[in-house]
Amino acid sequence: MKYVSTRGEAPETGFAEACLAGLAPDGGLYVPKEWPRIEPARFGEPYADVAARIISAFAGDAIPEADVQKICREAYASFAHQSVAPLTQWGPDSWLMELHHGPTLAFKDVAMQLIAKLYDYLLARSGETLTVVCATSGDTGGAAAAAFAGAKQSRLVILHPHERVSPVQRLFMTTTGAANILNIATDSDFDDAQAIVKSLFADRAFARTVNLSGVNSINWARIAAQSVYYATSQAQLRGAPIRYVVPSGNMGDALAGYVAARCGLLTGGFEAVCAVNENDALARLFNTGRMTRTAAVATPSPAMDISVPSNFERVLYEITGRDAGAIRHTYAAYAQSGDAALPDGAQTKLSCSGLSAASINNGETLAEMERFRKETGWLICPHTAVGTALARRLPKKDVATVVLATAAASKFPETVAEATHHDAPLPPRCEALQGRGEVFERLPSDLGAVRARILEFAR
Numbered sequence: 001m002k003y004v005s006t007r008g009e010a011p012e013t014g015f016a017e018a019c020l021a022g023l024a025p026d027g028g029l030y031v032p033k034e035w036p037r038i039e040p041a042r043f044g045e046p047y048a049d050v051a052a053r054i055i056s057a058f059a060g061d062a063i064p065e066a067d068v069q070k071i072c073r074e075a076y077a078s079f080a081h082q083s084v085a086p087l088t089q090w091g092p093d094s095w096l097m098e099l100h101h102g103p104t105l106a107f108k109d110v111a112m113q114l115i116a117k118l119y120d121y122l123l124a125r126s127g128e129t130l131t132v133v134c135a136t137s138g139d140t141g142g143a144a145a146a147a148f149a150g151a152k153q154s155r156l157v158i159l160h161p162h163e164r165v166s167p168v169q170r171l172f173m174t175t176t177g178a179a180n181i182l183n184i185a186t187d188s189d190f191d192d193a194q195a196i197v198k199s200l201f202a203d204r205a206f207a208r209t210v211n212l213s214g215v216n217s218i219n220w221a222r223i224a225a226q227s228v229y230y231a232t233s234q235a236q237l238r239g240a241p242i243r244y245v246v247p248s249g250n251m252g253d254a255l256a257g258y259v260a261a262r263c264g265l266l267t268g269g270f271e272a273v274c275a276v277n278e279n280d281a282l283a284r285l286f287n288t289g290r291m292t293r294t295a296a297v298a299t300p301s302p303a304m305d306i307s308v309p310s311n312f313e314r315v316l317y318e319i320t321g322r323d324a325g326a327i328r329h330t331y332a333a334y335a336q337s338g339d340a341a342l343p344d345g346a347q348t349k350l351s352c353s354g355l356s357a358a359s360i361n362n363g364e365t366l367a368e369m370e371r372f373r374k375e376t377g378w379l380i381c382p383h384t385a386v387g388t389a390l391a392r393r394l395p396k397k398d399v400a401t402v403v404l405a406t407a408a409a410s411k412f413p414e415t416v417a418e419a420t421h422h423d424a425p426l427p428p429r430c431e432a433l434q435g436r437g438e439v440f441e442r443l444p445s446d447l448g449a450v451r452a453r454i455l456e457f458a459r
């Protein structure tokens with residue numbers, strides 16, 4: 001199995017290299033050179049077994065299948081629910097896919113638990129040590145910290161926007177006590193933190209010195225790992241046509257659905273609606289055919305306060321028939337002026353891709369959390385509420401609607417209290433967090449300052 005960059009100017013590479021690198025050296029994102037055909041999940045097939053089959057298909061001969069199986073079993077043993085991503089029904093034709101049973105109560109755990117094990121395996125084989133750097137809008141950082149704490153072959157650097165993540169989100173990433181983790185709070189929003197990470201990767205000398213690697217949602221292993229729950233949900237609903245509603249930011253989760261469909265895992269067809277908050281760049285992109293940069297605004301669903309949906313590049317690559325030149329051209333224009341039209345014909349093809357997007361405002365989000373509680377008795381997190389609010393708006397159709405429940409309500413107790421006047425206590429397995437001391441450092445949103453600190457940490 002070979003991987004190519006969406007910008008077409010990086011050499012072909014293998015699964016291990018594509019995963020460990022994160023971003024391709026030409027600034028593009030890695031995708032498989034050809035889509036593998038993968039057998040759909042069977043009803044009742046254990047989650048870790050489905051994961052092993054899918055990851056093996058993407059790894060090709062890079063890792064023996066028995067080793068992939070072992071990695072997947074270990075990764076998903078850390079979940080508090082044995083089916084990992086259970087479906088629960090909330091309406092006559094509507095389900096939640098609960099992706100928050102991992103150690104940090106958000107769907108980021110699903111991929112990160114696997115990646116950390118995969119990295120340890122690959123790095124032990126090559127004898128390397130890596131510096132993993134990630135920018136987080138809240139949940140990736142915690143999931144990465146939980147997964148990489150104490151890793152032998154890698155150290156982890158997290159950049160989070162200061163005071164733009166919820167206190168519980170912060171607790172998950174600042175209390176591991178692990179010596180191999182450095183947490184930096186930057187005085188900026190998530191997009192600026194992500195821009196710093198991109199610049200670190202672009203600095204080849206620096207990247208070589210610290211052996212830089214990325215686990216942001218552009219990392220191919222994350223997309224591959226997230227395609228698994230699309231496959232298992234299709235099996236649970238016995239092959240029925242499903243309309244997924246995906247609370248979206250960087251669009252990694254929605255892309256994983258697209259990938260699952262491309263590999264033959266979704267036998268009922270493919271439809272995924274990206275639900276975004278007031279940071280509606282993705283909805284505007286789908287609906288106007290233009291990529292326009294605007295500053296991110298803070299909303300009740302902070303993990304989706306993103307104005308540059310990075311994984312859209314992979315979708316664009318596919319719908320243009322893998323025209324790397326058109327991708328380079330579009331993203332160069334976007335980088336220069338913050339505004340670019342999609343290549344000719346792309347918007348029409350986009351409308352046939354099964355993907356679409358729409359925005360839900362802050363008031364609707366909070367009202368939905370309360371409405372959902374009244375109807376079902378359950379508390380949902382604000383990101384999930386963006387999804388269920390949008391699901392209610394979609395035209396009636398003879399399909400099962402599956403909303404991805406991307407985090408637990410207890411991760412956002414302040415917002416839950418504001419919206420519903422109810423408490424959302426942490427589950428007992430997470431209560432110990434509150435007694436531990438937090439460790440993080442504040443830095444200005446400045447590339448030089450961050451780079452210098454990482455160099456010192458990696459020494």
Ligand SMILES: *Cc1c(COP(=O)(O)O)cnc(C)c1O
Pocket residue numbers: 106107108138139140217247248249250251252253254303304383384406407
């Ligand atoms: C990361 C995150 C999202 C957005 O996911 P993307 O893959 O970036 O689109 C939505 N909800 C929660 C709770 C998240 O942590």
